[in-house]
Amino acid sequence: MRTGNISLVKKMNKQLVLKLIRDQHPISRADIAKTTGLNKATVSALVDELIAEHFVHESGIGESTGGRRPLMLRFNADAGSLIGVELGVNYLYAVLTNLNADILWEQRRSFRPSEGQEAIIGEMMELIEAAIRRAPATPYGVMGIGIGVPGVVHTESGTVVFAPNLRWDDVALAAVLRQRWPERPVIVENEAKLAALGEKWFGAGNEFAHFVYISAGIGIGAGVVLHHQLYRGVSGLAGEIGHHTIDVNGIRCSCGNIGCWEMYASEKYIERRLAEEGRSEWLDERFSIAAMALAAESDEQLARILEETGRYLGVGLLQVIYAYNPEAVIIGGPIAQAGEYVIGPARQEVRKRILVKKESEPSIISSKLKEKSCAIGAAASVLEAVVLPPEFAAV
Amino acid sequence: MRTGNISLVKKMNKQLVLKLIRDQHPISRADIAKTTGLNKATVSALVDELIAEHFVHESGIGESTGGRRPLMLRFNADAGSLIGVELGVNYLYAVLTNLNADILWEQRRSFRPSEGQEAIIGEMMELIEAAIRRAPATPYGVMGIGIGVPGVVHTESGTVVFAPNLRWDDVALAAVLRQRWPERPVIVENEAKLAALGEKWFGAGNEFAHFVYISAGIGIGAGVVLHHQLYRGVSGLAGEIGHHTIDVNGIRCSCGNIGCWEMYASEKYIERRLAEEGRSEWLDERFSIAAMALAAESDEQLARILEETGRYLGVGLLQVIYAYNPEAVIIGGPIAQAGEYVIGPARQEVRKRILVKKESEPSIISSKLKEKSCAIGAAASVLEAVVLPPEFAAV
DNA sequence: GATCTTAGTTTATATAATAAACTAATTCAA
DNA sequence: TTGAATTAGTTTATTATATAAACTAAGATC
Numbered sequence: 001m002r003t004g005n006i007s008l009v010k011k012m013n014k015q016l017v018l019k020l021i022r023d024q025h026p027i028s029r030a031d032i033a034k035t036t037g038l039n040k041a042t043v044s045a046l047v048d049e050l051i052a053e054h055f056v057h058e059s060g061i062g063e064s065t066g067g068r069r070p071l072m073l074r075f076n077a078d079a080g081s082l083i084g085v086e087l088g089v090n091y092l093y094a095v096l097t098n099l100n101a102d103i104l105w106e107q108r109r110s111f112r113p114s115e116g117q118e119a120i121i122g123e124m125m126e127l128i129e130a131a132i133r134r135a136p137a138t139p140y141g142v143m144g145i146g147i148g149v150p151g152v153v154h155t156e157s158g159t160v161v162f163a164p165n166l167r168w169d170d171v172a173l174a175a176v177l178r179q180r181w182p183e184r185p186v187i188v189e190n191e192a193k194l195a196a197l198g199e200k201w202f203g204a205g206n207e208f209a210h211f212v213y214i215s216a217g218i219g220i221g222a223g224v225v226l227h228h229q230l231y232r233g234v235s236g237l238a239g240e241i242g243h244h245t246i247d248v249n250g251i252r253c254s255c256g257n258i259g260c261w262e263m264y265a266s267e268k269y270i271e272r273r274l275a276e277e278g279r280s281e282w283l284d285e286r287f288s289i290a291a292m293a294l295a296a297e298s299d300e301q302l303a304r305i306l307e308e309t310g311r312y313l314g315v316g317l318l319q320v321i322y323a324y325n326p327e328a329v330i331i332g333g334p335i336a337q338a339g340e341y342v343i344g345p346a347r348q349e350v351r352k353r354i355l356v357k358k359e360s361e362p363s364i365i366s367s368k369l370k371e372k373s374c375a376i377g378a379a380a381s382v383l384e385a386v387v388l389p390p391e392f393a394a395v
Numbered sequence: 396m397r398t399g400n401i402s403l404v405k406k407m408n409k410q411l412v413l414k415l416i417r418d419q420h421p422i423s424r425a426d427i428a429k430t431t432g433l434n435k436a437t438v439s440a441l442v443d444e445l446i447a448e449h450f451v452h453e454s455g456i457g458e459s460t461g462g463r464r465p466l467m468l469r470f471n472a473d474a475g476s477l478i479g480v481e482l483g484v485n486y487l488y489a490v491l492t493n494l495n496a497d498i499l500w501e502q503r504r505s506f507r508p509s510e511g512q513e514a515i516i517g518e519m520m521e522l523i524e525a526a527i528r529r530a531p532a533t534p535y536g537v538m539g540i541g542i543g544v545p546g547v548v549h550t551e552s553g554t555v556v557f558a559p560n561l562r563w564d565d566v567a568l569a570a571v572l573r574q575r576w577p578e579r580p581v582i583v584e585n586e587a588k589l590a591a592l593g594e595k596w597f598g599a600g601n602e603f604a605h606f607v608y609i610s611a612g613i614g615i616g617a618g619v620v621l622h623h624q625l626y627r628g629v630s631g632l633a634g635e636i637g638h639h640t641i642d643v644n645g646i647r648c649s650c651g652n653i654g655c656w657e658m659y660a661s662e663k664y665i666e667r668r669l670a671e672e673g674r675s676e677w678l679d680e681r682f683s684i685a686a687m688a689l690a691a692e693s694d695e696q697l698a699r700i701l702e703e704t705g706r707y708l709g710v711g712l713l714q715v716i717y718a719y720n721p722e723a724v725i726i727g728g729p730i731a732q733a734g735e736y737v738i739g740p741a742r743q744e745v746r747k748r749i750l751v752k753k754e755s756e757p758s759i760i761s762s763k764l765k766e767k768s769c770a771i772g773a774a775a776s777v778l779e780a781v782v783l784p785p786e787f788a789a790v
Numbered sequence: 791g792a793t794c795t796t797a798g799t800t801t802a803t804a805t806a807a808t809a810a811a812c813t814a815a816t817t818c819a820a
Numbered sequence: 821t822t823g824a825a826t827t828a829g830t831t832t833a834t835t836a837t838a839t840a841a842a843c844t845a846a847g848a849t850c
Contacts, residue, residue: 005807006836009404013838030797039839044798067796068846152751162751210629226626233720234605235754240717243750245710247643247654257713257748259642312643318652319639323718325628353652355638356547356557359630400838401805408807425828434808439829462827463815 010046013038017046019388021056021075028062028070047073054079054139055387077102080140080387083131084378085124085147086191089113089165089218092120094127095375096134096142099383101202105134106375117168121176128177143386144185145177146378148194150221152236158188161236164254165218187381191215191374192239193230195367196223197384198377199330200230203368208327212239212320213367215374216313216335220262223377224324229390242266244319246312261319264312267334273305290337303341310342314349321354321362332367339366405441408433412441414783416451416470423457423465442468449474449534450782472497475535475782478526479773480519480542481586484508484560484613487515489522490770491529491537494778496597500529501770512563516571523572538781539580540572541773543589545616547631553583556631559649560613582776586610586769587634588625590727590762591618592779593772595625598763599725606723607634607715608762610769611708611730615657618772619719624785637661639714641707656714659707662729668700685732698736705737709744716749716757727762734761 013036020032029047033040050056059074077100086093090113096105107127111120128145135142151163158174160166177186196213199205205213205225213223220242224231231238242262243255250259263269267289274282279301282292296303317329331343347364354361369376384390408431415427424442428435445451454469472495481488485508491500502522506515523540530537546558553569555561572581591608594600600608600620608618615637619626626633637657638650645654658664662684669677674696677687691698712724726738742759749756764771779785 005404006401006805006838009400010837028797033798040798041800041840042838045837064847065796066794066848068798068848070797152755226621231621234722234757235720235751237717237751237755238720240720240750241714243717244639244714245748246640248641248659248707248710249644255748255750257750264643315640315643319636319714319718322632322635322638323714325630325633325635327629353650355635355650355652356630356632360547360632362629401807401836404837405806423828428829435829436809436831437807440806459816460827461817461825463829465828 013042014046014049015389017043018050018055018075021050021073022388025074026059026062026072028072030070032073075099078136078138080138080143081135082379082382083128083142083145084194084375084380084382085127085145086374086378087120087124087147087149087166089150092124092127093371093375094124094131095372095379096131097376097379098138099387101198101376101379103372103376104136105131107131113166117171120166121173125177125180128181142184144187144382145181146187146189146194146381147173147177148189148191148374148378149173150191150219152240153188153190154236155187155189155232158186160188185382185385187378187385189378189381190221190223190236190239192221193223193232194377194381195332195369195373196225196330196377197230197380198369198373198375199332199367200225200228201380201383202376203373204330204365205328210324210326211328211330211362212324212326213330213332213373214313214317214320215333216266216331217333218267220266220316220333222320224326226324241316241320241323244316246315246319261312261316265309265316265335269309269312270305273308277301277305288337289334293338293341296338296341306338306341307345309335309338310345311349313342314346315353317346317350317364318353321350321360325360326362328363328365330365330367332370332373336367336370408437409441409444410784412438413445413450413470416445416468417783420469421454421457421467423467425465427468470494473531473533475533475538476530477774477777478523478537478540479589479770479775479777480522480540481769481773482515482519482542482544482561484545487519487522488766488770489519489526490767490774491526492771492774493533494782496593496771496774498767498771499531500526502526508561512566515561516568520572520575523576537579539582539777540576541582541584541589541776542568542572543584543586543769543773544568545586545614547635548583548585549631550582550584550627553581555583580777580780582773582780584773584776585616585618585631585634587616588618588627589772589776590764590768591620591725591772592625592775593764593768593770594725594727594762595620595623596775596778597771598768599760600723603722605719605721606725606757607719607721608725608727608768609708609712609715610728611661611726612728613662615661615711615728617715621719636711636715636718639711641710641714656707656711660704660711660730664704664707665700668703672696672700683732684729688733688736691733691736701733701736702740704730704733705740706744708737709741710748712741712745712759713748716745716755720755721757723758723760725760725762727765727768731762731765 029043033043057076059072062070062072077098082097084095091110093108152161160168160171174186174188192215205211210226215221222239222241224239244261245259246261247259253260424438428438452471454467457465457467472493477492479490486505488503490498547556555563555566569581569583587610600606605621610616617634617636619634639656640654641656642654648655648658
């Protein structure tokens with residue numbers, strides 16, 4: 001039971017100050033006192049501790065506004081490093097970043113889906129090992145490892161409960177990594193949820209209290225941020241909205257259900273339509289939505305397929321809007337590479353069908369971190385776990 | 396900006412103690428100290444204040460467990476009264492309750508939908524006036540007025556933004572009531588959201604951190620409780636899930652969209668099917684789902700129609716599950732009167748179609764407060780606003 | 791160069807939680 | 821029956837923290 005005690009107050013205020021410095025640096029102690037309402041003395045004491053802990057540093061003297069010049073404070077993004085890994089269906093992508101998500105090192109590696117769990121986890125561990133070796137000398141070193149996986153995750157244990165595209169079932173991923181690096185926090189989480197965190201901390205979601213990140217690729221998943229916090233539901237299923245029914249009489253989905261959204265607004269749909277229209281040359285290994293969008297400029301048939309996908313995307317977005325009523329919807333994943341070819345029709349469809357127009361229409365925008373959302377989000381999840389817990393920010 | 400200061404700590408702890416007493420009374424100071432982890436002295440001081448404020452009283456001496464016998468504490472449900480009003484499409488229902496939602500007085504009144512806003516608001520004010528007259532002498536008297544309306548609401552201003560079934564549009568309801576009773580808090584909120592609050596405080600939602608209340612009648616609305624708190628979204632649209640598309644090629648809904656859930660799992664569907672099957676005798680004024688369910692015991696055709704409705708309900712519930720991943724879904728509103736005729740098939744449909752079985756399947760249960768959910772929820776909203784704010788309970 | 795402003799620190803004070811010692815009231819066993 | 825042990829609750833002293841006010845520092849402006 002969370003009781004209030006005096007040290008809780010201090011923790012809250014310290015977090016508040018650190019968050020403010022991170023968001024608005026360079027900023028002076030006096031500014032912090034003004035914007036937070038905290039007493040100047042309190043701010044000074046907290047800042048001194050944050051400086052001692054290397055999370056903040058003084059970065060010179062600011063401009064006078066008619067009196068003594070302020071000492072400006074900055075968030076020290078080099079207090080430590082973060083490792084983020086994206087486990088894709090047939091690739092691994094790892095980044096090493098500072099606390100500002102600046103990429104210090106990255107590596108991408110492909111594998112065949114037929115490779116077994118052990119082999120894939122082995123490759124992942126090699127990547128992480130490589131990242132740790134590249135980590136610069138910082139006060140805290142590598143502060144933790146975040147891993148995004150395409151499936152449903154039990155976060156406490158770090159178990160991948162269900163990842164159909166990997167054919168994983170109850171894989172205790174975190175346990176293996178924690179055994180190898182017992183001193184470092186290891187976070188395993190769904191890829192869309194981490195991508196949402198990435199966009200929240202370092203991307204297009206920064207300014208919103210409530211937003212939904214849509215990861216549209218082979219399937220559709222979402223990361224839902226409500227009150228500035230990732231919402232997981234009771235067992236981490238919240239956001240598995242690719243399996244929202246949009247056509248009860250539609251086609252069968254791999255999940256067993258019928259007419260799932262992800263059969264109509266994902267790569268699966270595009271592939272199906274390409275085959276139907278006799279454009280199977282695009283069903284190649286080198287198939288990429290980005291290339292298709294480029295070709296669509298002078299190829300009406302391709303443009304039409306993308307537009308249809310966008311319209312179906314819009315149909316499903318209405319459900320997202322009615323469920324979460326977010327300030328913004330951020331479209332990410334491969335489908336987002338088609339840009340306005342898909343997002344434009346989606347917006348139109350939403351505008352056409354929505355119940356209450358003004359205020360309730362969210363901004364429908366494109367991911368800012370693009371193909372790096374998940375890996376950066378994985379890194380951000382470590383930042384959140386270790387440095388900037390969100391629990392006090394809400395309300 | 397919410398800064399921590401010492402009085403915040405006290406507020407948190409006092410709330411915690413009060414909530415614990417309400418939930419677990421009779422309870423002793425020693426028990427409270429044990430379960431919260433607060434110091435005995437702290438607990439005593441807070442309890443003394445709560446007693447002075449009339450929210451708690453000592454209710455005699457409990458059983459010894461091998462030492463001095465404890466003084467038992469109880470929540471004082473008679474510290475004040477609450478007024479809750481449900482504004483239906485063609486009726487008003489008002490209750491006066493104590494702080495335990497025990498109904499002290501209630502009144503139901505019908506009106507014709509053709510009556511104008513002013514007339515309806517006038518009748519509502521008469522009802523509230525009557526309730527205030529009946530309020531017993533208590534330390535705090537009538538602590539506030541909560542009103543549930545079938546539409547989208549802007550809560551700060553208490554404006555009904557959009558209520559299609561009432562044909563209301565931007566009606567500043569709270570403003571009128573606040574003018575008449577300037578000293579009393581007036582809360583205007585969507586009916587399904589208030590019903591969810593009612594079930595949370597006094598009904599089937601009591602034990603859940605995350606649950607969804609489904610109000611299924613002429614349309615479908617939902618009240619979404621996440622982390623023990625009502626979730627509204629950025630403009631109060633969250634939970635308007637009746638307009639989730641379940642059939643892109645389906646029938647047109649009054650909202651302008653096509654294939655909305657509420658065309659398939661509400662009274663609208665039942666009426667349509669009754670007409671199709673030539674059972675228009677049930678389309679009478681006295682049409683009631685409860686009566687239909689009774690008749691269905693010996694009428695296969697009626698049973699089948701209810702079952703179909705239930706199956707469509709289940710299809711849409713999957714979307715609720717994927718969106719919110721709640722611990723429970725509480726079915727309320729007129730459709731819930733059909734009981735297992737509808738809820739049974741809905742459960743089956745969910746079980747059949749859901750992605751990850753174990754853990755992620757919520758309990759699908761029936762409303763406990765039945766037709767009183769909304770009015771009691773309206774009263775509960777006052778309780779939450781004035782006595783037991785939920786903000787500290789979360790996390 | 792005197793005065794006003796702003797930045798930041800130091801010192802004294804207030805609030806609230808806590809620990810420990812206390813009183814009160816009971817059980818239980820010799 | 822009595823006294824030790826146990827539990828409930830209060831009183832007192834202590835501690836942590838935020839705050840207010842007084843202070844020092846360092847500039848701007850007239």
